[in-house]
Amino acid sequence: MPSLQRDDTSLYYELHGPAATDEQPPPLILVAGLASNCQSWVLVLPTLAAGRQVLVFDNRGCGRSQPQEAPTSIALMAGDCLALADHLGLERFDLLGHSMGGFIALEIARQAPQRLSHLVLSNTGATQSARNQYLFEDWADELDAGQDRERWFRNFFYWIFTERFFDKAQTLNGLLELVRNYPYAQKPAGFRGQVEAMRGFDARDWLPQLETQTLILASAEDLLFPPRDDAAGLLGLPHAELHLVAQQAHSLPLEAPTELTQAVLGFLDRPI
Helix, strand or coil, X not given: CCEEECCCCEEEEEEECCCCCCCCCCCEEEECXXXXXXXXXXXXXHHHCCCCCXXXXXXXXXXXXECCCCCCCHHXXXXXXXXXXXXXXXXXXEEEEECHHHHHHHHHHXXXXXXXXXXXXXXXXXXXXXXXXHHHHHHHHHHHCCCCHHHHHHHHHHHHCCHHHHHCHHHXXXXXXXXXXXXXXXXXXXXXXXXXXXXXXXXXXXXXHCCCEEEEEEECCCCCCCHHHHHHHHCCCCCEEEEEECCCCCCHHHXXXXXXXXXXXXXXXXXX
């Protein structure tokens, strides 16, 4: 099981696709969101890794990165990602961050702009809204109170999937079965640590300083990061373009993998 030991945490990671060479496109690093780990990319990995090396990993506070109780912040998670890139010899790479992973990706772009070829920000924003912070803290309180895990995830799914997703009973029940029996479930302390890491995140003052070519992926039905507010706010980036995915909600990697991979590869494969 590949991992990188840092001072306070061991980071689990996976490499997919062909080894990075000068003839291949730059490696692509995928950064997952709140309550998600590298398994959240399972439906998009075959396509994204068909022609390039792809790095996925479990953020501190979740999955196989241990201990889940390790100190957590957006800056620390950005540092983890850069440490993994250093460990694997990825000098320059493309970066895709989803939801909280978008916050982490923005912080990486701020800390190490020279490392990035392209930046993709999916279903995220430039700042954490007060509404989302209250909501996520309520979810953390429910975990602390010992709420049934299947019921907790069902409530979580109401916010991240479209209404149409719930018409597919077999798919819904299969996903609930997966999270109920997942051997690397996120602990309440790990979830709360990530929630607290998002508190007060605000990149609006320094967005204009980020020069990386950026694709903003937004979903028309995203309840957590509505495009009219959050995607529009990211257009403060100097070299950003917006791709709006119709009839989709927050979880593009799981509910709309084809739409996500088509948009991402179309952007990454375009000459700078």
